[in-house]
Amino acid sequence: MARKLKLRIWRGDSTSGGLKDVTVDVNEGEVVLDVIHRVQAEQMGDLAVRWNCKAGKCGSCSMEINGKPRLACMTQCASFDEDETITITPLRAFPVIKDLVTDVSFNYKKAMEIPAFEPPVGMKPGEPRMEQIDVERSQEFRKCIECFLCQNTCHVIRDHEENKKSFAGPRFFIRIAELDMHPLDILRNRKKTAQEEHGLGLCNITKCCTEVCPEHIRITDNAIIPMKERVVDQKYDPVRWLGSKIRKREGIL
Amino acid sequence: MANGVFSSSRAQISEKTLRTDKWWLQPLITFSVLVSFIIYATFRAFENGNYFVEPLISPFYSPCLSTECVQGASLLGTPFGIIHIFGMTLSPALIILIFPLGFRMTCYYYRKAYYRAFWFSPPACAVAEPKEKYTGETRFPLLFQNAHRWFFYAGLVFNVLLTVDAILAFRNPEKQWGHLSVGTLVLLANATFLWLYSLSCHTCRHTVGGRLRNFSKHPLRYKAWTLVSVLNHKHQNFAWISLFGVAFADFYVRQVATGAFTNFYFF
Known part of the structure; x- marks a missing residue:
């Protein structure tokens, strides 16, 4: 059964940017990368995110989730409290290109x-x-x-x-x-x-x-x-x- | 000029960290425990008393090498005379403590612990450190961390001596063998924890076999490396347990020496 998930996603590029609030449906068993894709499909069509295998084996979807460096495809939404707002930012050690994509x-x-x-x-x-x-x-x-x-x-x-x-x-x-x-x-x-x-x-x-x-x-x-x-x-x-x-x-x- | 996570090319985020967990708890606990130990150890090292009561000797004062030592406490003789510094008599503990202290200070695990807890370098993972400059372990004094193996070797000597102390504690106050007291168990546990801490050390792992390229040509050393690797997984635990062990052993001996505790004999 779907529930609502509150996200704060960093949007911007190398000149400016900030955290944008968004609420999105999340289904049982989904990972953070799934809900980012849903945000991209339904609310932020130009959201930039790097991803590939969705199986924790390509290393593409590295980002920071609640300040911790993690793979979005290996981070279960169920691991967060239902009323928690999840903050998603690009990697903070590398220059940002756009939104969640950095220059590595x-x-x-x-x-x-x-x-x-x-x-x-x-x-x-x-x-x-x-x-x-x-x-x-x-x-x-x-x-x-x-x-x-x-x-x-x-x-x-x-x-x-x-x-x-x-x-x-x-x-x-x-x-x-x-x-x-x-x-x-x-x-x-x-x-x-x-x-x-x-x-x-x-x-x-x-x-x-x-x-x-x-x-x-x-x-x-x-x-x-x-x-x-x-x-x-x-x-x-x-x-x-x-x-x-x-x-x-x-x-x- | 902005540096680190606030560099101009990086995502513009004003917070030093966006972590929502209690990332500060671990360094706080580490800081509190280590400061408590330092205060206690400093007090005991300068107390210069209540460290020996037949057949128990405090690990802080063993081996007791000064003519200042109380009678019966010097297992290896007294090569050092009474030393005065600024009018104060140097405690025998201060002659030897540099070795176990150096071993722990340069230990790979403790380095992680105190770099995080004392120097905030960094305080926790993905939490920005406050310092502008960072040179790591490339310059004096931190270049000295490379001396860890020398303290490791010295630590082994101390382990042998503290094991001998534990064996000598199988005597009664009249020096008759074949007795077991609470003090015996305390010193025995202390020596055991120290051996586990030393044998699980990264330098030990390197020395017994880690430096090899070809394990297949050195099967015995490979076996030793494998065993030490198992212990090495628990090095952090042994580091803390042995620290508490040595403090408790000293505390117990002190309490017995002052008469606060009676060293109960099982037989």
Whole structure:
């Protein structure tokens, strides 16, 4: 049975904007993206919203619902009180284009700055073999759907625009970790560049990225902190540093 | 100039956050508990008394390394003489507390807790922080957080010593073995919680196997990493339980030493 749902939706562009009140029907089992589509169909024909799969797997409908970064297609309307007004805004860490759509190209630029997987010289396609226990760690990171909720909630760039130059963000720390933990990747300077070029030291591990991840990737515990520890191995641990000089290799592999 | 969520290119919203839940509750609780602990620990560290009553010693004062220590409290001898600073006698606790304190201060979990609760950096997720500038852990003094592993190693030594203290508590006041008191259980629980806190530490996880690229080539270390990973999921819980544990163990020993409590012996 349909009931009425009160929404406040941010409308505007990069020059101006504000929250607009709207009341819309909501049926049992519907998610926030459903009611946004109903608003678009019935009341605000020009409402801009980015969406695609409606199944929590494409990462397109990232927005902020009652101030929390979430996927609209995975947020049940039933999770709110009946008399509650739900506030929906675009992601607040990125430049707004129109209404609920933001310009997330920052993330694509950062993705291009990370060197790709580099296999051993001479290894031909189809040759690599890995054991399951070596694959498992990076498989967790491959679940990422690039919704950029972690990037959006990370205060390093959300609250400090100037850090965008020097900070890759949690989504790309899991990419770096995935490659640095890969048994066949031969690029050995990923720790150094993570710290010096991608701003790993700016992260103060407040775990917001982990809290908002819709894929429940343990970004901080399994990627960022292990990378910080690997950086400590190289830069702040004199015993390990000395060992690596004597043994002429990066560390225990 | 407007920065962060108020930058000109972002959606123009005047509120620092639109969260409607009690996002402030968690940092408030963290702040209150940590401040309470700091006040209690400071008082006890400077009290310089009521920390030993045969066979119990407070974890704040173990190992007791100063000639200032009361008789029977020094398990490892007294390499330090009586130290005076500004006319005050330095409590033996102050000689050693830097190690457990440093371990907790640089702990990855506590960093999250106090960055949020004390520095509002950020106070909660998607809640704008008040500071204009942010350099994270790239500069002194926060660069020092990278010393966590050294405090972890020191912490292991302390865990061994506090475990020995717990074992020594299986004696009666006449130093005869084979007795069990409430104090024994308190010190034993304290040592257990501290071991769980240390073994679940992210640095421990990295050291036992996390730094490897090839788990399949190191099956024993992989097994150890797997076990520590299970504990690591609960690191936050162990951090709090062990903090309460150490404070309670000290409180109990103090109450017994002052005569407020009688250390009940089961046998």
